[in-house]
Amino acid sequence: MEWTEDGIVLAARAHGESALVVSLLTAGHGRHAGLVYGGASTRQRPLWQPGNRVRTEWRARLADQLGSFKGELLTAHAARALDDPQALAGLLAACATLDAALPEREPHPALFEGVAALLGALGHDGWPVIYVHLELGLLQELGFGLDLEKCAATGVTEDLAYVSPRTGRAVSRSAGEPYKDKLLALPAFLAARSGAQTADVLVGLALTGYFLERHVFWPHNKPLPPARDRFIETLQRLSTTNSG
Known part of the structure; x- marks a missing residue:
């Protein structure tokens, strides 16, 4: 063979x-x-x-x-990526997460192209946004895709601000306001394809991390990869520096 x-x-x-x-x-x-x-x-x-x-x-x-x-x-x-600590952390996080999450010998050509796009974008503006989309794609490929196109309660497609932790469906700001403490935040760049700051990327990673942990890692008694945690810590330091 x-x-x-x-x-x-x-x-x-x-x-x-x-x-x-x-x-x-x-x-x-x-x-x-x-x-x-x-x-x-x-x-x-x-x-x-x-x-x-x-x-x-x-x-x-x-x-x-x-x-x-x-x-x-x-x-x-x-x-x-060696001379760029943030890019190196993102590269290692992506590789470790995919290695731990994917079943062996099941083709995922779209995911392969997504990883290739991320690696090609490392060091260029906006690559952390591509990383978040890669994790969304991973959830989709594994059968746990999120529905971020319209509000689960009202059907509207504008001003989406939350995600239900139970269903993975988006919720508009007005419909979710009474329950916002029980909902996950949806960053604007995922809801409206807008630009993103580091703080927005961290919100996106919290969202994908919740569903990866719940659906992919917890059922197999595995934690999220430490390399992913280190990537988030790198972004948090950058966000603190930028806001200081």
């Missing part, structure tokens, strides 16, 4: 003295793991950094075996 496809490295874990078990996201084979012989060597280790796009060949004797990877670096996103 074998295939060749572009993959985005999600994680690389040591295996024995010199090998790595690498987790990739591909368009056609989903999240897929493989053994990289000699992957921990000085020559190969930079190739298998989270976020890198790699042309990968997978081989195994049987389809259900772990198999092995060989790869060629296409885009060194990890190295490009």
Whole structure:
């Protein structure tokens, strides 16, 4: 059994003295793991950094075996983010969240394209907004998509300000005002496709984090990835600096 496809490295874990078990996201084979012989060597280790796009060949004797990877670096996103702590934190958070949330070997081509878009945007204005949309896309792909197009109570499409934590549906400001303490905040950039400040992105991450935790991680007794927490802490420091 074998295939060749572009993959985005999600994680690389040591295996024995010199090998790595690498987790990739591909368009056609989903999240897929493989053994990289000699992957921990000085020559190969930079190739298998989270976020890198790699042309990968997978081989195994049987389809259900772990198999092995060989790869060629296409885009060194990890190295490009090293000098930008915020971008690096976002890259690591995205990779860790996808690696922990996605079932293995289920294709999600739209999600692959979303990750590629995020990685390409790192360091440019507005990329944290793309990150929030990536997590919304992850929820959608896993069957827990949010309905943010109209108010669940009245059907209006304007001035949407809240989300029901029970249904994941948007609620307008007027309809939700009496119950706002029980609702989740919906940032304007998700409701009206407007611009976003760092504080708005943090509200968006609180929203997606709630539903990821509830639907994806809690049922498997897993916490949200620490890398995601560190990304949020990085944004919080930036928000505090900007408001100071």
